[in-house]
Amino acid sequence: MTSNQYNQYYSPTILKEFNCPSYVIEHSKAVMLKATYLALNFKGNVDLDLVKAGAMLHDVGRSQTNGIEHAVIGAKILEDNGFPQEIVKIVERHIGAGITRNEAEIIGLPPRDYLPVTFEEKIVSHADNLIHGTSEVDLDFVIRKWKNKLGSDHPSIPRIIKLHHELTGE
């Protein structure tokens, strides 16, 4: 399969068809730009069309809820509508810097691993971290936000630092 198979999926029209509110669509466009930037500056081999499609659709579940389960719901929406598995997985694994099975159980998500595995999954989840609404933020901003929300010793903090380093070399 060629990477071109994904280019039909990075249109904001799809989000409109699934009734995403316009602020989600604007956020998703900003995440797509950031993900594209990360992908183009990444030394590993990445499918840019897949990154763009996953970034555009990552919050499709927010058509139904803004809760953390929007990732699971979004993945199900795409799965039910026959979208490629690679995009489904990007959506399912885009929360934070990933969620372990243990953490998922604690917060009431279906118990499985939601850690991003492929470079495309990692790039979309981190692009989303670095976009707040439609604005770009830096790693320090995100760490401060997560420490306030999750506690300063939450395992997500070292996880995002590692992810940022892997993707940007910083």
Ligand SMILES: [Fe+2]
């Ligand atoms: Fe999201």
